[in-house]
Amino acid sequence: MGFAVWEPPHGRCNLLNYPWSNYVKVSGALRHFAFMVMEIHGCILAEIQSPAELKHMFKNKIQNIGTEGSKILRELGNKVEKLEKLSPDIDLLEKVHEAAEELQMMIDQKSYHLVNSEKWAARK
Structure with missing residues (x-):
C-alpha cells in the first residue's frame, strides 16, 4: 500500500x-x-x-528480464509523476515478453541440466 x-x-x-x-x-x-x-x-x-553452474547458466537471461521490468516501472513512475498518458503506439511489455520467451527457450534447451541424472539412474 x-x-x-x-x-x-x-x-x-x-x-x-x-x-x-x-x-x-x-x-x-x-x-x-x-x-x-x-x-x-x-x-x-x-x-x-541450486548449484552455481546452473545459476551461471541462466544468469544473463534472468537479469535481462529484471532489467526490462525495471524499465517499465521507471516509465510508469515518470508518467504518473508527470500525470501523462501512455502512448497507445508503444507496447511496454513487449521487451519483457521477449526476454521471458528467451529464458523459457533456454530452459527448454537446457532442461537436461535441471534433472539430476544420477538420481534417476539409481531408480532403474
Whole structure:
C-alpha cells in the first residue's frame, strides 16, 4: 500500500475527468509487482540453492528480464509523476515478453541440466 503515495488520500473524487479507476488499477499492479519482488527475494535467500553452474547458466537471461521490468516501472513512475498518458503506439511489455520467451527457450534447451541424472539412474 505504501508504494502508491501518489494516490489521493481522500478516496474517490467526483472532479471532472479524474482517473480514479486508473489509479486503482496501477496501484493494484504495483502491489502485485511488490509481492513478486518479495517472493524472488525469498528464493534468493532460501537455504536450498541450486548449484552455481546452473545459476551461471541462466544468469544473463534472468537479469535481462529484471532489467526490462525495471524499465517499465521507471516509465510508469515518470508518467504518473508527470500525470501523462501512455502512448497507445508503444507496447511496454513487449521487451519483457521477449526476454521471458528467451529464458523459457533456454530452459527448454537446457532442461537436461535441471534433472539430476544420477538420481534417476539409481531408480532403474
